[in-house]
Amino acid sequence: MAPRTACFLVIGNEILSGRTQDANVRVLAQALNHQGIRLVEVRVIPDIPAHIITTVNECRARFDLLFTSGGIGPTHDDITAACIAEAFNVPLICHEESFRQLEALFPAGSFNKARQRMAWLPQGAAPIKNSVSTAPGFSLGNVHVMAGVPRIFQAMVSWLIPQLEAGSPLSSVSWYSYDVYEGDLAEPLTTLQHDYPMLDIGSYPFDAGPKRGVALVAKGYDDQAVSHAGAALKHLLQGLGFTPLEGDPPRPNI
């Protein structure tokens, strides 16, 4: 069975302006791999209601699951809950349990209107718990709304993802060699990809200080096929006279 598909919507001007480096895509991707759900697309969009509402409706229809991050705090630029309510055409209502929990947390007099706003969720939403903050994440239909602050996002992902219906986890095997160039591997890799059409066979140049090389990765939801393709990648490097090393290179991200 094909894994269920997911889209991740990062809501935040601060990523688009280059002020902030996103750290959440990787956290969600890895949690979804483990749960056997395929992350098919990520979009980063600004804090503009029409842009958010249109994108939410497009993506919740197109993918099995939609995750969002950002815009759920107490300030004027925190508009995600209101936009989700509008996308689903339901009112924003005070979630009594969340209200009482928030009220209990703040010292007397400081539970002001802005903070009370955090207890207002779209009708029908179920809160997403997290162990580190009062940020009001929630699930509504196939949409899961989480915080943008990475520490809180991570706590929400840890709580939420294991509760979603699981598929076969994504497995992956990597081999790398120094000194090899992608152009030397292109033809045998094409053949290998043809032999394993159900897998992703990828090649990734890396640059680790004075030494550089290429990493080869076989990835997919069929554990046995991944393991066979992995062995073929190793032999491919050996056959060309390079020393295959297992795993990711020292600086896989460059």
Added chain:
Amino acid sequence: MAPRTACFLVIGNEILSGRTQDANVRVLAQALNHQGIRLVEVRVIPDIPAHIITTVNECRARFDLLFTSGGIGPTHDDITAACIAEAFNVPLICHEESFRQLEALFPAGSFNKARQRMAWLPQGAAPIKNSVSTAPGFSLGNVHVMAGVPRIFQAMVSWLIPQLEAGSPLSSVSWYSYDVYEGDLAEPLTTLQHDYPMLDIGSYPFDAGPKRGVALVAKGYDDQAVSHAGAALKHLLQGLGFTPLEGDPPRPNI
């Protein structure tokens, strides 16, 4: 005049699988800010032809400029040029100048078919130069195709972006204080955003080890309005009894 809009398409299974952390969004965002072009959306999509072609056609129609990264090397998963050709409905043809340059670079016998493939560009494309590699970036219409490897991407951005028609650069002022919470600032920030509708007024919690706080940012293409709003942000923090510090907090990304 409103700044021109841009979309950035990150093409790559390795970002969606969580194997690689994107580093290019921030580089492009900052270069575009400087050139007065507004980055409105980022999408990360997999190496699947139909997905790439549909997204390219949707986004090049919807935004003034479209930038892509990834998928322009010599291997089987490098399919961006072919997809762009299909999106524009033009053939992929051998770009003679690029072919000769590539041929001159490789030792005799190693300029194989896979490497020759890098000289094939969509008809009408103009190469994007870069100082660090042979990766074949190109521009076609309002679409600019660049490499995924960050070092090469950065070299291409440095060459390309200053040649694009410039608008007023994005200016931005930041003030931050320790100990303050977003919920204490929400009401005056709402008022300030109403006073400066042409700017983005944002508040960003940060967590710098044992100390935490909030950063306030005013951003926009009207330099004078940004400077006035910046002064207002400083006074806002002072008025609540906090010490305003100029610039970004020690760890703005957390």
